[in-house]
Amino acid sequence: MKKKIISLALALVMVLGETMLMSVKTSALSIDDASVFLKQQTASTCTLVSAAMALRRKALLMGDVNWASITEDSLKPVAWSNGLLHDFSYATADYTYTISYGDVDGYGNASDITGQDKINALNNLLAAHPEGVVIYARNGANGYTEKNHAVLLTSYVNNVFYVADPAGASTPGLITIDQALRVNVENVASYWYVSNVTANNVPAADSAATAQDPSAPAAAAPAVTALDDGVVSLSKTSYTYNGKIKNPTVNVTLNNNALTRDVDYTVSYASNRKSVGKHKIVITGIGGYSGTLTATYKISPKKTKITSVSGKKKSASIKYASLAGNVNYQVAYRKAGRVKWNYTYTKSAKKTVKNLSRSSRYQFKVRGYKNGAYGKYSAVRSVKVK
Numbered sequence: 001m002k003k004k005i006i007s008l009a010l011a012l013v014m015v016l017g018e019t020m021l022m023s024v025k026t027s028a029l030s031i032d033d034a035s036v037f038l039k040q041q042t043a044s045t046c047t048l049v050s051a052a053m054a055l056r057r058k059a060l061l062m063g064d065v066n067w068a069s070i071t072e073d074s075l076k077p078v079a080w081s082n083g084l085l086h087d088f089s090y091a092t093a094d095y096t097y098t099i100s101y102g103d104v105d106g107y108g109n110a111s112d113i114t115g116q117d118k119i120n121a122l123n124n125l126l127a128a129h130p131e132g133v134v135i136y137a138r139n140g141a142n143g144y145t146e147k148n149h150a151v152l153l154t155s156y157v158n159n160v161f162y163v164a165d166p167a168g169a170s171t172p173g174l175i176t177i178d179q180a181l182r183v184n185v186e187n188v189a190s191y192w193y194v195s196n197v198t199a200n201n202v203p204a205a206d207s208a209a210t211a212q213d214p215s216a217p218a219a220a221a222p223a224v225t226a227l228d229d230g231v232v233s234l235s236k237t238s239y240t241y242n243g244k245i246k247n248p249t250v251n252v253t254l255n256n257n258a259l260t261r262d263v264d265y266t267v268s269y270a271s272n273r274k275s276v277g278k279h280k281i282v283i284t285g286i287g288g289y290s291g292t293l294t295a296t297y298k299i300s301p302k303k304t305k306i307t308s309v310s311g312k313k314k315s316a317s318i319k320y321a322s323l324a325g326n327v328n329y330q331v332a333y334r335k336a337g338r339v340k341w342n343y344t345y346t347k348s349a350k351k352t353v354k355n356l357s358r359s360s361r362y363q364f365k366v367r368g369y370k371n372g373a374y375g376k377y378s379a380v381r382s383v384k385v386k
Contacts, residue, residue: 031057031131032154034173040166041072047084047150048072049166050134051192054152055090055097058131058194066092084134084150084192091200100195107141107189111280111296112372117270118185123156124268124282125193128292130155132164134192137182141189149182153191161185195226195291227265227291230254232283237297240375241325245274248297252283264289276301276325277371301327301368301375309364311383315354320366320378322349327368327375336361336382356385 029036036056040049052075059067069092079088079099086101104121106112113121125133132154139148151163154174161177170181177184235249250267252259259265268282276299283293301323308319318331331351332341344353356362361384365377 029060031060032174035068036060037164037173038072038166039168039172045072045076045080046148046166047134047136047192048076048080050150050152050164051075051079051084051099053164053166054129054132054134054192054194055099057154058097058197059092059095061131062095062197064092064095066094094200096198096200097194098196099192101190101192103190104188105142105186107138111278111294113280114186114371116272117280118188119156119161120268120270121280121282122153122161122185122188124284124292125191126153126156128284129193131194135163135183135188136190136192137184137187138189142187144187144189146182151177151180151183153177196224224285224290225254225288227252227254227283227285227289227293230259230283230293232281232293232295234281234295234297239297239299241276241299241301241323243274243324246279246297246299247273248281250281250283250295252293254289259289263287273299275299275370276327276368277373298373300373301325301370303376304329304366304368304378306364306366306378306381309381309383311362311385312352313386314356314358315352316356316362316364316383316385317350317352318364318366318381319350323368323375325368325370327370329366330369330374331364331366332377333362333364336363341365358385360385 036053038049038053040046049072052070052072055070055075056067059070070090075090078090079085087099089096089098105114105118132152134150135153136150137144137148139145149167151165153161153163155162162174163177163180164174165180167181171179231253233251237248239246247269250261252265261267264285264287266284266286268284270279273279278296278298281295283295285291304323305321306318307321310317328345328347331344331346331353333353334341335357344351361382363380363382365380367377368375
């Protein structure tokens, strides 16, 4: 069962610093140095250049002396085919970097997330990827209708996201996301991230020789297993709103083996998990595991009750019990004997439905909803329109 999102989530795939490489060194050059950032050479290569910048920063974190060799031109042969490939690898003399793709906020198989949930999802990605994450505003997703564009999301400081924008018209180096060309938090639909790093040409150390010779090269740490094919199950996926926080228990299996929370993975819940709506859980690999999985549960409104319905001239007025949770209402109606329901929406606990057929009987039912979570419909009531 393949899961990639931001997953927000987000969405969200994370590798915790590639601790599997015990020989990682700290570079003297900051990953925020102006020389690390690049500008795109053509109007269509924003994703390619953003990925190159993420790789350059990752290489610096790995102590890879070849970081400056990562450019738009050097990356293009392995990463580009009329657009950035979803998954690819890039090798320097010392390391091989794997780049993977995910969707967020309703694009692809990702769940809808907005507002603070989306900020949390992107921030969770950054917490596991200090080198940065390529974020992509896609025409046709999240109400965005402009030209596609990508930037490198680098940090979140004092409640502000910082990015490096490869567009020539943008300020070089790090800028706040509101200064970026077209991309903002709400229109991000897809992302790329460095999902794995392995050392190249690491000689296998002879255990006896190593014991006798402290200068013998250390063996590379065992490869970290990706969570991509893991299966997440929740103790409960649907709740009815009662104003209390909901924390379903999370269980993760990989290749039919149960993983252990806080040993193999951590669990991050959304901050508003007592409100009506869909809520995302982010599972992040630790120890011998990397990457993220996501799961979603919902908190639905209680069932409402129609308190009155009255027929008027070519219209009908319906009143129903107000629900807690700051919800909206979906009023369904149809002419008696018909199969198909029509729908109208309101924030009020009453609704007048107009443009009905005179001297006809209509049926009505109502339910509450918010952020993708719908309650159960009320019992059906009917009335004759005058």
